[in-house]
Amino acid sequence: MNRLRVLFCQQRFAPGKTWEALGSTIxxxxxxxxxxxxxxxxxxxxxxxxVLVPWWHPLPRSIIEKAPSSLGLVQQFGVGLDNVDVDACTDNGIWVARLASQSTGNADSVAEHAVLLMLALSRRLNASMNIVREGKPYGSLCGTSLMGKRVAVAGLGDIGVAVVKRLEGWGMDIVAVRKNVNADIPRGISPGTISRVYSLDELPQVVSSCDFTLCAIKYDRKENRHLFGTELFSKFNGSTFINIARGGLVDEAALYQALEDGSVGQAGLDVFEKEPLSVSSPLQTHPNVILTGHNAGVTDLFYKQGTKAFARNCDSFANGQLVQFGVNRPTNPRVQLS
Structure with missing residues (x-):
């Protein structure tokens, strides 16, 4: 096996979990x-x-084209590659790969966070905490139960499936929205858990009839940037919107206006089109919004299982073998893989 030089574009996964510590272990x-x-x-x-690991750091064409000739693989530690110019990598003979969400604990971690946001919003966590902090009379706040409510899970990839599995048994009417409406229900979801599957074209109809809409759609800048915009938000009828997919799917100015006019009742966002979210964004101080810093998948589970999958791809690359979950196939690769 060839010894690789692996560069991470951020110094740690999370506090107490450095990337360089992996050099003495896995x-x-x-x-x-x-x-x-x-x-x-x-x-x-x-x-x-x-091997270059972008993590949060953007890798535009300007960086890719100036990268040393040694660079043969951009391996994301996670699923998202919207910060990587994959076309530029392909043009320059560099392989690009991601980690699968399902097998690394990422989907499970993000799904848990999605439910956290649903509960925090429905039980008005911010306002409830303020009652205690400000010494206001107890019993002056009424939350909303998830029992009996209708939720739309938009996207039935690994994360969407993990969300559905967690909501099963909560007494909710679960509907799904997906690109291929005729595809089989993914394995792991019990028969009857999803009451109906809709096409993406039916999304306006769906959001108008749901109490919660949870976005877990795969982001494609060319196909669905700002899918959730002024027109779609106007159909929400005061319901709750949650995004744990990618920020580019949402027109944040349109969301803020929908929150102001009541079309959207509440919003929970873990991702933003430009990260970090500007401190001057009006979403930062809106009383009906809960924001988290793209940390839905940053858990001990993902770190433990993700590093194993990451190491397997590095070893495969070092041995001249095709890596798993590659997203491109350069015509003239710097490193031949088979």
Whole structure:
């Protein structure tokens, strides 16, 4: 096996969980280095990695084209590649791969977070905490139960399926929205759990009849950027919107206006079109919004299982084998894989 130089574009996964610690454990056959976001371009030239892990850092064409010839694989530690110019990688002979959400604990972690946002919004967690903090009389706040409510899960990929499985048994009417309405219900979902599957074209009709709409749709900048915009938000009838997919799916200005006019009653967002979300964004202070910092999948479970899948791909690449969950196939790859 060839010894790889692996560069992470952020110094740690989370507090207490550094990337470089992997170099003495699961990636002990390789040389692991991590740098801060402002040192990426400099470290690319000095370290000359074989594998680059973007994490949150954007990899536009300008960076890809100046990368050293040693770079043969961009391997995301996670699912999202919207911050990576995959076409530029392909043009420059660089393989690109992600990790599967289902097998790494990412889907389970994100699904738990989705339910957290549903409960926090329905039980008005912010307002309830303020009652205690401000010494207001108890019993002055009424929450909303999930029992008997209708929820639309938009997207039946790994995360959407994990959400449905967690909501099963809560006494909710669960409907789904997916691109291929005629596809079989994914394995792991009990028969009858989803009462009906709708097409994406029917999304306006669906959101108008639901108490909650949860977005778990795969993002494609060319196909569905700002899918949730002014027109769609106008159909919500005061219901709750939750996004744990990608920020580019949502027109944030349109969402804010819908919250102001009451079309959307509440919103829970873990992702944003530009991250971090500007501190001046009006969503930051809206009383009917709960924001979290794209940390739905950042859990001990994902770190533990994700590192194993990541190491397998690094070892495959080092041995000249095709990596799992690749998203491109360069015509003239810098490294031949078979």
């Amino acid at each position: 990636l002990k056959n390789h040389h692991v280095k991590a740098c801060s976001a402002d040192q990426v371009e400099e470290t690319l030239q000095s370290f000359k990695p074989h």
